[in-house]
Amino acid sequence: GAGVSQTPSNKVTEKGKYVELRCDPISGHTALYWYRQSLGQGPEFLIYFQGTGAADDSGLPNDRFFAVRPEGSVSTLKIQRTERGDSAVYLCASGLGSLETQYFGPGTRLLVL
Amino acid sequence: AQKVTQAQTEISVVEKEDVTLDCVYETRDTTYYLFWYKQPPSGELVFLIRRNSFDEQNEISGRYSWNFQKSTSSFNFTITASQVVDSAVYFCALSLTQGGSEKLVFGKGTKLTVNP
Numbered sequence: 001g002a003g004v005s006q007t008p009s010n011k012v013t014e015k016g017k018y019v020e021l022r023c024d025p026i027s028g029h030t031a032l033y034w035y036r037q038s039l040g041q042g043p044e045f046l047i048y049f050q051g052t053g054a055a056d057d058s059g060l061p062n063d064r065f066f067a068v069r070p071e072g073s074v075s076t077l078k079i080q081r082t083e084r085g086d087s088a089v090y091l092c093a094s095g096l097g098s099l100e101t102q103y104f105g106p107g108t109r110l111l112v113l
Numbered sequence: 114a115q116k117v118t119q120a121q122t123e124i125s126v127v128e129k130e131d132v133t134l135d136c137v138y139e140t141r142d143t144t145y146y147l148f149w150y151k152q153p154p155s156g157e158l159v160f161l162i163r164r165n166s167f168d169e170q171n172e173i174s175g176r177y178s179w180n181f182q183k184s185t186s187s188f189n190f191t192i193t194a195s196q197v198v199d200s201a202v203y204f205c206a207l208s209l210t211q212g213g214s215e216k217l218v219f220g221k222g223t224k225l226t227v228n229p
Contacts, residue, residue: 031215042117042204042219043158056216091158099146099165099208102217104158 002026004105006092012111013082021077021108025094032075033102034067035091043091049075050097082112115140117207119220126195127228134190134223136205142166146208147181147188148217153201164188195227 005024013019025032031050035043045059049069057067064082069075079086089109093102116139126132138147149161162172164181172179176193192199202224206217 033216035217040221042206042221043217045216045218048216059216089156093158097215099144099215101148101160101163103160104150106155106157109156 004092004094004103006090006105006108008108009106010109010111012113014113015082015084017082019079019082019110021079021090021110023075023077023092023094023105025073025075025092026103029094029096029103030072031095031097031100031102032069033093033095034075034077035093037089037091037107039088046077046090079110082110084112086110087112115142115207115209115218117205117218117220119203119205119223121223122221123224123226125226125228128197129194130227131191131193132195132225132227134192134203134205134225136188136190136220138186138188138205138207140207140209142209148206148208149179149188149190150204150206151201152204152222158204161190192225195225197227197229200225200227 007022033048034046037043047067048056052069052072064080067077089107091104091107093104095102118137145166147164151159169181178191180189202222204219204222206219208217
């Protein structure tokens with residue numbers, strides 16, 4: 001079956017621009033997670049959705065970051081006024097929730113010039 | 114504090130050697146899960162194993178084995194007879210349930226290079 005997919009695979013943007021990153025979870029998975037991975041580091045949690053609602057957004061670094069999941073499936077991570085420090089790989093994962101395994105997508109590599 | 118420590122930053126071995134990757138965790142939760150993921154050069158995190166805090170039995174899957182010891186808060190991963198295809202970054206992670214969240218806390222990873 002299809003795994004988690006993320007688009008685009010790479011995104012280059014200029015400082016100050018707005019970007020959207022998309023995640024398509026595994027069919028039937030109600031839980032969806034966003035993580036950010038900087039070079040040489042492990043993934044760091046950003047936000048967790050259970051269904052349509054954000055159950056935990058404590059990892060979002062500031063109010064420039066926002067994520068939605070309007071129909072409980074596809075999710076979009078939105079970054080306003082991008083900064084060079086936002087450059088990283090943004091990983092999406094989905095799962096059945098409640099301590100179940102999280103399955104990761106291939107990530108979107110974001111480069112802010 | 115919830116934390117995962119992978120003290121080995123990089124390990125290099127020759128093919129067919131056995132290698133153990135260390136993972137030490139900290140949590141106050143009594144119910145938690147531990148995971149190992151593999152991240153090959155392609156970048157995608159591949160799930161390897163999930164172990165709950167109440168099950169301390171060791172697990173073996175082919176050339177892979179895992180040793181979970183609550184007494185030392187460790188969840189170590191051994192690859193027997195390593196192969197070049199095992200070269201990757203390996204992450205240990207801890208799953209927490211705090212106030213309804215279920216985030217994974219990852220270690221910094223161990224980069225394993227298996228040389229022919």
